[in-house]
Each structure stands twice: as C-alpha cells, then as structure tokens.
Amino acid sequence: MVKNTGKVVGVNGNMVAVEIDGHVSMNEVGYINVGDRKLKSEIIRIRGDRAEMQVFEMTRGIGIGDTVDFTDELLAVELGPGLLGQVFDGLQNPLPKLAAQCGFFLDRGVYLEALDQEKTWEFTPEANVGDRVECGITLGSVPEGMFRHRIMVPFNLHATYTVKRIAEKGEYTIKDTIAELTDEKGNSIPLTMVFQWPVKRAITAYKERLKPVEPMVTKIRLIDTFIPVARGGTYCIPGPFGAGKTVLQQITSRNAEVDIVIIAACGERAGEVVETLKEFPELLDPRTGRTLMERTVIICNTSSMPVAAREASVYTAVTIAEYYRQMGLNVLLLADSTSRWAQAMREMSGRLEEIPGEEAFPAYLESVIASFYERAGLVRLKDGSEGSVTIGGTVSPAGGNFEEPVTQGTLKVVGAFHGLSRERSDARKYPAIHPLESWSKYPGSVDKAITEYGRALLYRGNEVDQMMKVVGEEGTSLPDYIVFLKGDFLDSVYLQQDSFDPIDASVSTERQRHIYNVIFDVLSSTFSLESKEDARSFFNILRQKFLDYNGTEWQSDEFFRLEKEIEEMIHQKKSGIEANAQEIVKSSEAGDEQ
Numbered sequence: 404m405v406k407n408t409g410k411v412v413g414v415n416g417n418m419v420a421v422e423i424d425g426h427v428s429m430n431e432v433g434y435i436n437v438g439d440r441k442l443k444s445e446i447i448r449i450r451g452d453r454a455e456m457q458v459f460e461m462t463r464g465i466g467i468g469d470t471v472d473f474t475d476e477l478l479a480v481e482l483g484p485g486l487l488g489q490v491f492d493g494l495q496n497p498l499p500k501l502a503a504q505c506g507f508f509l510d511r512g513v514y515l516e517a518l519d520q521e522k523t524w525e526f527t528p529e530a531n532v533g534d535r536v537e538c539g540i541t542l543g544s545v546p547e548g549m550f551r552h553r554i555m556v557p558f559n560l561h562a563t564y565t566v567k568r569i570a571e572k573g574e575y576t577i578k579d580t581i582a583e584l585t586d587e588k589g590n591s592i593p594l595t596m597v598f599q600w601p602v603k604r605a606i607t608a609y610k611e612r613l614k615p616v617e618p619m620v621t622k623i624r625l626i627d628t629f630i631p632v633a634r635g636g637t638y639c640i641p642g643p644f645g646a647g648k649t650v651l652q653q654i655t656s657r658n659a660e661v662d663i664v665i666i667a668a669c670g671e672r673a674g675e676v677v678e679t680l681k682e683f684p685e686l687l688d689p690r691t692g693r694t695l696m697e698r699t700v701i702i703c704n705t706s707s708m709p710v711a712a713r714e715a716s717v718y719t720a721v722t723i724a725e726y727y728r729q730m731g732l733n734v735l736l737l738a739d740s741t742s743r744w745a746q747a748m749r750e751m752s753g754r755l756e757e758i759p760g761e762e763a764f765p766a767y768l769e770s771v772i773a774s775f776y777e778r779a780g781l782v783r784l785k786d787g788s789e790g791s792v793t794i795g796g797t798v799s800p801a802g803g804n805f806e807e808p809v810t811q812g813t814l815k816v817v818g819a820f821h822g823l824s825r826e827r828s829d830a831r832k833y834p835a836i837h838p839l840e841s842w843s844k845y846p847g848s849v850d851k852a853i854t855e856y857g858r859a860l861l862y863r864g865n866e867v868d869q870m871m872k873v874v875g876e877e878g879t880s881l882p883d884y885i886v887f888l889k890g891d892f893l894d895s896v897y898l899q900q901d902s903f904d905p906i907d908a909s910v911s912t913e914r915q916r917h918i919y920n921v922i923f924d925v926l927s928s929t930f931s932l933e934s935k936e937d938a939r940s941f942f943n944i945l946r947q948k949f950l951d952y953n954g955t956e957w958q959s960d961e962f963f964r965l966e967k968e969i970e971e972m973i974h975q976k977k978s979g980i981e982a983n984a985q986e987i988v989k990s991s992e993a994g995d996e997q
C-alpha cells in the first residue's frame with residue numbers, strides 16, 4: 404500500500420505546517436525527514452491540503468521543503484507482557500535503554516522497542532480450539548511479576564472469531580505466534596502476545612461500567628476518613644509550589660491498596676523527575692517486601708522535553724492503566740502535574756492561532772480534561788471479573804490560586820478534591836491537605852455520622868481560632884476555648900500524619916475505624932475542666948499520649964496499654980456528652996449491640 408507523503412511549508416516552534424499529498428486523518432502519525440533522522444509528529448489539524456503537526460522532538464534543523472512520510476496510523480502504544488517495572492518517555496521509549504544507547508543527552512529521532520523482544524514468557528493456553536471469542540477475551544496467560552498477565556484477543560478486533568489454533572504451554576517471546584483466529588469469512592488472523600492501541604482512544608473491551616463505591620484505601624487517615632477516593636474514581640490535588648503534591652503522590656503510590664501504580668511524571672523541574680527515577684526503584688513494597696518497581700510503570704517527561712511529548716505521556720499512561728484493568732486488576736494512575744500538560748495544550752493552541760479562552764488556554768480545555776478523567780472507572784469484564792482505574796492528578800496553579808481554568812476544569816469532573824494549603828505546609832502540618840476546603844463525593848470507610856461530627860467541630864474550632872486572633876484568649880469563653888482545643892487535638896493526632904514514621908506512615912482501615920472511635924469519645928464528651936489553663940494542660944497530655952499511641956504497632960501490648968491510659972484519662976474528666984452528640988452516641992451504641 405502506498406503511504407501518503409507531504410512537504411514542510413512552515414515551522415512555528417514545535418508545530419510544523421505540511422502540504423499533503425493524498426488523504427490523511429486527524430491524529431495520524433508522520434515522520435519528518437531531517438537529514439538521515441526521522442522525527443515523529445502527529446497531525447493536530449487538517450484544513451484542505453494542509454495539515455498542522457506537532458513534533459515530539461526538538462524541531463531545530465527542520466526546513467521548508469523537507470519531506471514527511473505518513474503512517475496511516477494513530478499515535479499508539481504497544482501492549483503486552485513486560486510493561487511493569489519500566490520507565491518510558493511519553494512515546495513509550497524505554498528511558499534507561501535510550502540513555503544507554505545515546506548517553507545522557509537523548510538523541511532526536513531514536514525510537515526503541517517498548518518491550519523486550521528476546522525475553523521469553525511462560526505461556527499457558529486458556530482458550531480451546533473451536534472457542535468463539537471477541538476482543539478482550541482471554542486466550543492464555545503468562546506470569547508477570549506477581550500477576551497473571553492475560554493474553555487477550557486484541558481490542559481492535561471488532562467481530563466474533565473462532566480459535567483455530569492455540570500454542571501449547573511453553574516459553575515464547577512476544578514475537579512468536581501464540582494463537583490463530585479465523586473470522587466469519589474464513590480469513591486467518593495470527594496473534595502474538597502484543598498489539599498496538601491508539602493512546603487517545605479509551606479501551607472499552609469490557610461488559611459494563613459500574614458505579615465506584617468501594618474505597619481505594621490510601622492508608623492516609625485524612626483522606627480515607629474525611630475525603631475518600633473510590634476504586635475506579637477520580638480525584639485532584641491542587642496546591643501551590645512546594646506544598647507537598649509530589650510527596651503526597653509518592654506516599655500514595657507506596658501505600659495505596661491497589662495492584663498496579665502508573666506514574667505519569669510531567670515534571671515541574673528536570674531534577675524532580677530524576678529524583679523520582681533514582682528513588683523509586685530502591686523502594687520496597689510494604690506489602691510484599693519486594694521492590695515496588697515490580698508493580699509500577701513510570702512515564703516520564705521533564706519540562707525540558709518538547710511540549711507535545713508531555714501531552715502524549717498522559718495518554719500513554721492512561722492507556723497502559725486501562726490495559727492492566729482488562730486483566731481484572733486495580734490500577735492507580737497518578738499524574739503530576741496536569742498543569743504542565745494543560746500548558747502544553749495552551750502552547751499548541753497559540754501556535755494554531757485558535758481563539759483563546761480564559762488565561763489563553765484553549766476553549767476546549769475543559770472537555771479535554773473531562774475526557775481524560777472519564778477514562779477512570781470500575782468495570783465488569785467479559786469474564787465477570789472486575790477491574791478498575793483510579794486517576795489522581797495534581798494541579799499546580801500559579802500562586803496557588805484555585806480559581807484558574809485548569810483547577811476549575813478539573814474540579815467539575817472529579818469525585819474528590821484534595822486541596823493543599825500553603826498555610827498548612829508552612830506550618831509543616833503534613834499532609835498539607837486543607838480539611839475544610841477539601842471534599843469528596845465517595846463513601847468512606849468510617850461511619851459518616853461521627854466523621855461529620857468531627858468535621859463540624861473543625862469548623863467551629865477554626866471559627867474560635869479566628870475570633871481569638873481578634874479578641875485574644877482572655878476574651879474567649881471556656882466552652883469556646885475547649886471547642887478550639889478539641890479541633891486542634893483532632894488535627895494534630897489524626898489529620899496530620901508522619902510519613903517518615905514506619906508505623907504512622909500507613910494506617911489500615913481497621914485501625915482508622917478503631918482510633919477514630921477513641922477520638923470521637925474525646926470530641927463528643929463534656930469535661931469538668933475548671934480553667935483554660937486546666938483545659939490546655941489536659942489536652943496537651945492527651946495529645947502527647949495519642950501521638951505515642953499512633954506510633955505503636957497495631958494491636959500490640961503497647962498499643963492496648965496506651966489506649967487504656969488514654970481512656971482512663973478521658974473518663975476521669977468526663978462529665979457528660981455534648982448535647983449535639985447525643986443522638987449519634989445513642990445510635991452508635993444501638994449499632995454496637997446488634
């Protein structure tokens with residue numbers, strides 16, 4: 404088949420205008436011939452016989468008249484065994500291999516195989532000759548790390564087929580044919596363990612989408628208890644520079660109860676990404692004791708790479724996430740930072756001279772953000788098993804102003820909002836998520852009545868705090884002062900969490916439920932405290948004991964000993980139950996008896 408060609412007629416930064424010969428389609432990939440190099444590019448607009456292409460490489464040296472070879476294919480990734488543990492750039496080049504071949508400064512126009520071509524995998528057939536199959540149906544599997552990697556009918560085969568031949572159990576490379584299907588007309592379709600999928604198209608080879616309701620446990624108390632994320636849901640973490648977005652995502656990638664983590668690092672600084680790359684492979688998985696990298700894929704771009712590659716990386720990441728979801732796994736995709744991606748869109752839109760929207764972002768910014776987050780989801784697969792992709796993206800608005808278009812566009816589509824606060828990070832209150840401004844639409848794992856009570860108390864405590872800044876402590880009544888102390892207690896022993904403490908860093912749902920009940924006892928009780936001095940000292944001691952309690956191993960002797968001390972301390976001073984807590988206490992006691 405003759406592929407279409409074109410000729411460069413204009414260069415504008417990372418965008419090249421091409422006069423085309425024949426028919427091309429939107430998002431089709433083409434290679435610009437610059438000397439003996441071929442620079443990968445994607446069509447982002449077609450008008451008549453002229454197309455605009457974004458180039459995924461530095462455009463230096465491209466000249467008018469250079470030829471372009473179109474591929475008749477959309478920007479795609481390779482899906483197959485061997486993705487886990489890898490570090491790719493936005494075009495799925497394995498970075499360590501690329502660096503080995505080209506040195507530290509990556510060459511333009513060098514594209515490597517994403518997956519190891521020589522490695523063999525132990526294939527076990529699961530389908531039988533004669534089976535009627537369609538896209539997404541499992542033909543066999545290979546072990547990949549701790550997972551059973553399903554080898555499926557490629558998602559781009561849209562009819563029903565018959566299995567004509569399937570390989571015997573044994574060792575095969577990804578290039579070997581492991582099955583042969585025949586279509587209705589009797590055409591034979593040989594299959595290997597890999598196939599390509601266009602990154603900008605969602606994978607839908609499942610039976611149905613389900614509503615995400617089960618929590619995606621992060622082991623971060625503030626999140627799981629107050630602003631939970633659902634498995635298959637979406638959330639965003641906006642925050643000013645240095646507030647802790649990247650650290651929060653790193654902690655989450657280590658501790659979250661998911662099978663696979665995909666990290667899309669569109670770095671703020673080149674150094675930051677290098678840090679991630681150096682640190683990550685050395686981290687151990689708290690659950691298996693093996694390296695965390697075994698169940699992680701990193702897609703990485705720094706701000707020094709061309710903007711188009713940054714855009715591609717987000718789509719490459721979500722496509723790989725969807726692929727593993729098709730295997731009945733729970734995948735978490737963390738994108739940091741989506742603002743860099745939005746800026747890439749802004750740059751390209753400017754070059755296309757489109758009519759700009761707010762802050763010069765393209766008018767379609769919101770719909771692009773929405774269609775990215777829509778690729779999250781909990782699905783029932785064709786074999787009845789469930790898989791999920793949860794997406795969490797950071798946003799880094801200039802000056803920490805959440806009113807800007809990327810934060811606002813993201814807020815409209817996500818199910819939970821974890822806003823980081825400069826005030827809290829300056830005070831080193833980590834994680835610096837603002838407990839009052841953040842929200843979630845998902846159900847959590849701690850009883851709602853008692854968490855809502857805690858939240859209301861935080862509001863009131865904050866009000867008293869604001870008031871005290873004006874009228875001073877002397878001008879504040881003792882009951883108000885106690886409300887303030889309770890809010891501060893909840894904040895310091897529960898919302899804040901030490902991510903460097905081996906125990907405190909990750910807290911199971913069971914433990915969260917357990918200790919939050921002890922905290923609720925404190926929040927809902929009235930105490931016989933004579934003076935502010937008295938109250939302050941009582942809460943100081945209680946806080947210290949609780950922090951020690953947080954540092955003990957779950958259900959150890961020391962854990963129960965400290966718990967007993969805390970309970971005794973509460974009961975010595977307890978004089979009753981707050982009026983607004985009586986209903987909750989009654990119903991929770993009734994619940995206990997059932």
Ligand SMILES: Nc1ncnc2c1ncn2[C@@H]1O[C@H](COP(=O)(O)OP(=O)(O)O)[C@@H](O)[C@H]1O
Pocket residue numbers: 642643644645646647648649650651833834835902
């Ligand atoms: N949970 C945390 N515990 C302790 N220190 C933190 C935490 N989160 C952030 N920090 C500190 O703040 C710095 C900046 O955090 P980072 O995640 O890089 O910010 P951002 O990505 O929002 O710009 C970190 O280098 C670290 O010193």
Ligand SMILES: [Mg+2]
Pocket residue numbers: 648649650671675739
């Ligand atoms: Mg960061």
